[in-house]
Amino acid sequence: NAGVTQTPKFRVLKTGQSMTLLCAQDMNHEYMYWYRQDPGMGLRLIHYSVGEGTTAKGEVPDGYNVSRLKKQNFLLGLESAAPSQTSVYFCASRYGALGQSWQFFGPGTRLTVL
């Protein structure tokens, strides 16, 4: 099993450009999450999904959109990138049972917006 994979690993954008980050998991997990990690601020939840076709806002959703068309994939989109979105983005997934499972994380995508 590959676990949780993220594409791409690195990306540099100019202000105003758009891009999509792809997260894929092969563990048949119901729940998927997108976080951003900034120095001194820990992991902050952007959006999450509790199942195929569902999405919900997290702590810092502004400027991002997501889609979960297939159970194994969770896409994070930036429609018009801003320098404040420079960060490391992590995807995670979890089996559905509440309280008796933990989140598995991907390797991260390092995004720089100039």
Next chain:
Amino acid sequence: DQVTQSPEALRLQEGESSSLNCSYTVSGLRGLFWYRQDPGKGPEFLFTLYSAGEEKEKERLKATLTKKESFLHITAPKPEDSATYLCAVQALGDSSYKLIFGSGTRLLVRP
């Protein structure tokens, strides 16, 4: 809901035991999680604790839980234990799908 980790950074000599602290405030705790994160990588799951008094062990690491905080005890650490250790809580109720993370403790173990 809030999670605070201390210290922010910790330097130890190989073999020098110590503890990392995670204090939390949530209306109700469903679970507390410890993760390890190496530079340039995603967090890796270590432990889950569910109720006060519970303890979990893995090699040189031992996690404990009280009603207000958790400790990650590191016994006789080795340089390969150097990493950032993250604590997260899962609350009861509507927010139970999410984890609230602390900002982590960066541990450096010198040979």
